[in-house]
Structure formats: C-alpha cells, structure tokens
Amino acid sequence: MASVRPTLRSFLPFAVGAPLLWALQQITPPDYNIILIAAGVNIVLAVSLNVVNGFTGQFSLGHAGFMAVGAYTAAKISVALTGLDLPFVSTAVSDQIGFAIALLASMVTAALAGILVGMPSLRLRGDYLAIVTLGFGEIIRSVIENMKFLGQATGLSGLPARTNLVWVGVSAIATVVMARRLAVSTQGRALFAIREDEVAAEAMGVDTTGYKVRAFVISAAYAGLAGALISHAILLATPRMFTFIRSIEVVVMVVLGGLGSITGSILAAFVLTIALELLREFQSFRMVAYAILLIVLMLTRPQGIFGHREIWDLPFVRRLLGGRLVPAAAGPAPAAPTQIRDDSTAGPKGTA
C-alpha cells in the first residue's frame, strides 16, 4: 500500500491540471484557442529538446524529424480508428480513446526513430552531432516525402479534429513533469555529469553513451507527441511542417530560455509563440525581428534568460519568496554556512 501511494501522487499534476484546462477550453474563443494550442505544443517541444541540449549538453538539431514521425503515425492511426465505435461508450468518447492510442503510438514510433538516429550519431560531439542530427531530420522528412502511402509531398489531409487544450495541456504537463522529475533524480544528475565533463562522468561510472541515447530517445518520444498534437490541430500532416527551420525554432526557444532551465524553456516557448503570432501581419519581417531578438539576447545574456537555473533560483525571485528556500538544483546558495537546512525529506519529490 505504502509503496503505491507516491506513485498515485505522481499523477497529481494531471488531476489538478486537466479540469482547469477543460474550463479554459470552454471559455477561449477559437482564434485564441489555436494560438494557445501552438504555444502548448511548443512547450512540449522546447522542454523535451532541453533534455538533450540543456541537461545532457548534446546539440541536437533534428527535433522536427521526430515530430514528423509522430505526426504521421498519429494521423494514420486516428484516421483508422475514427468511426470505430467502441462498445459501451459514445462515439465522441470512443474517438478520444482512439486519439489517446494514436498519441501513445506516436511517442513509441518517434522513440524508435530516436534509437535509430541516436545510436550512430551520439558518438559524435558538438558541431558534428548538430550536423548529423540535422541531416537525419532531413532524411526522415525526405523519406516521408517519397512514400506513397504517406501522401508524398502533399501529405495527409482531412485529419479528424481531435487536439484541444486539454490534450495539449496534459501533454505539456507530462513533458514538464518528466523533465523536472528527471532533473532532480539520479538519472538526471547522470545527464548533467555528461554535460559538465564527459571523461569524468565516464570515470565515475556513468555509462555516457547509454545515457546520451536514453536522453535522446526520451526527447524524441515527446517530439513525436508534439507532432501528433499539432497535426490534429491544423488537421494536416505535410513534410513542409517539419523542415529543419522548425527544429531551429525549437532550439532558439531552448537557448533563449536558458540551456538546462525548464522554466526558461516554458517561458521562451510561450512568449515566442505569442510574439510570432502578434507579428504575423508584418509577414517576412517576422523572421528579421526574430533574428534581431536572438542577436540582442546572445550579446547581452549569452546563457539565456535563466541560464541553467530555474525561475525560483534567481536572486530576485528568491527574495520574493521571502527566504523560503526551494531546494536549489544549481543555484549558488547565498552564504548560508552551516545552517541546518533539512530539505532532505523534500529532496526527491520536487515537482508539484
């Protein structure tokens, strides 16, 4: 019994989040709805990419490729499952269950693609890894572009409208919860060790190759989820949605928020999505503004908005919290010498 309780508690964020999201879905007008969905999808993408680029320090540029795998998988499955009326439930519920299956399948296939891409390419580092992952992302896209049953360049259209704020929100919560729980666990620390010093990590018993692949696969799975969500929001899956520009957009969000900072990724994903939407009327100048924003940020704050810290590790936020110390993952503890700070009991949880 006692061993089941914390596991049940691990679903708490969803139990709290889902009703709120449902309420939000009811009150937002359709125009804003799609923007919020886009923002939520970008949060899934940015936070999951952060696991590889931020936590593990491996520069991947192939996120869009995994999105594509997820999008097409989910598209095929949800189309097949539409109209498959499950017994005992209404058609609407049956369709939602079908979509849940499609989402899970998209994560699985994207994860498999992650293994295929990760195994050979994670032997490389830095720029080389970036180029190889970029290449693989493009390969995935052009393979899809040439497959008849995936609609080639026109893609798959007429997908059922399944994505709503609840699905997107729950997915975003799932991604953030995953990243946060990873960050405070021994698994996550192994990833940080790889980022900090690969040779030392290896010498301290961390299977660096194994963990790099694991991080890559986890990240790919969530990218697949994001792809599935966005394709069922715009009811379309085409190769053009998953070019390397899309990958770079996500990298920009991660870098902007701060490599390794979950809250940074969330904030950057949200703000950039909204900002791009507001700039829509300026069309091509959008990208110019984007570029300028990046240049300014890299000049003034090369470590990103939050660095590799979380929002509550920042000095002014700490002051706001009134000295109520949140267990700092990496923040320099401001001169608290041998004060007894028994956060050992609070250590392993860390989400909420």
Added chain:
Amino acid sequence: MSANPLELKSVTMRFGGLKALSEFSLQMAPGELVGLIGPNGAGKTTAFNAITGVYTPTEGDVTVAGERVNGLRPHAICVKGVARTFQNIRLFRQLTALDNVRIACHARAASGFFDALFLTARYAEDEVHIRARAEEYLEIMGLSHRRDEISRNLPYGEQRRLEIARALATGPKVLCLDEPAAGMNAAEKVELMQLIRSIRDRFGIAILVIEHDMRVVMGVSERMLVLDHGVTIAHDKPEQIRRDPKVIEAYLGDAYLEEKHIAVPVQGGGETA
C-alpha cells in the same frame, strides 16, 4: 582467499611505433599504498589510463578483484571497483559539491527513468540512500559546510578533496590518485598525506598514487615503482628507491638532492677550480 584488488600482468601499451608502457606488472594487496613515479613522459598516466579503461592494453592483462577488465569501458571498470582522480581537476564544475558526489553514487542505484517518472518507492529509497551516502563522504573529506557550493567556486585544495570524495563514493576497491598534491602548498601537502593514510585505514582499500612531489610520495607510500620511458626500472620500498642509483639518475637527479639539502659536489668543485 580472495584475489588482489588490482593486478597488472606485463601490460604493454603501444601507440604506433611508440611503446609508452612495456611489460608493466603490479600487484596490489588490499589496504596497500603504492607510489608510482617517473620523469615526465615516463608512462605513469598511460599506466593509469590502461587500468581505468581509457586505453585498452595492447598486451597483458588487467584484473580487478580477480576479474579481467581489459577492453571494458571506463564506466564498467569503475563499477568493478576502480576509482580515480585526475591530474588536472575534472569536477562537474557547475554542479554543487553534493551533486558531484551524488553522481558518483549513481552507478550503484537501482532505480531507472520510469521509477523517477512515477515516483516509485524504489526511487525514493535510492534518493535518500544516495544523499546520505554523499553527505557521509563530504563529511569524511571535511566538506560538509561546502555542500551547496558550486564546485568551481571552491578553493583549489578543497576541489582536490572533493575529487577524492567523489572517487570514494563510487565504492572502489582501488583508488588511483593522479598527482593529488599538484598545485598544493606545503601545509596542504602535509594534510593530504595524512588524508591519504586515513582513507586507507578507514576504508581498507588499495591506493595507487602518481606524484611528482618526492616528499609526498616517499612519505606516503609503502612501496614504489619507478618508470622511465615506459620501463619499470625499480620496484622497492621508498628507502631503497631513494638510494637506487638508476632511479637517481633517471629521475631524482639534482632536484631531489637540492630538496634534501645534500651538498652538490659538482658546484663545490667548480669553485675551487
């Protein structure tokens, strides 16, 4: 009964035409303190790298607690029971002292990714256990008060100690220290010698020390090996090594004589002439 924690049988490392290490043999009993010295480029670090799996020996065998470990990756060899420190400190610089040590406990953790994701009991147990263990090693190294400090902000001597704490936390049978006294002042060196001995006494593990500082290595080791151009030229107790003409010629030379304030006859002769 049980096998020696570390045994090297005529290990040879070749890099192309260069024999960086030839026929290097070493047996370490539990609780033994062995020094490894030699001039620059003698093959000391190569020997270390062959033991810890950075290189696979071209010939010969490395066995850890009776198990042959040639060709295993460093992380696997670490799990078998070999821990090391680095000549130029390699801490996880942006992480806290505590996290540095906690990472070293990772290899022995039972919980996986899904345990962390679903907050299973196994995960909670692991985290509590790892934290307690890490705190213990920080305490032993006198670093408890630095627990939450980012490791790169620690003073140099403490960084060295943190590296040793981290190595110990992997639960080794053999601890390899690569120039632990490098960059330390005289007082820190004396402290270090005491520390190395107390680690040995407390954990009963074998310790292999590479060191340039003669006073440290002579003072601390019970047995010494001297390498020159990859060849073991002497293997004896420190007192004997001190007198071995081959060693003095190859390595100790003037620096050692000066340090010991032994009159250098050549200079005196030069003056009278």
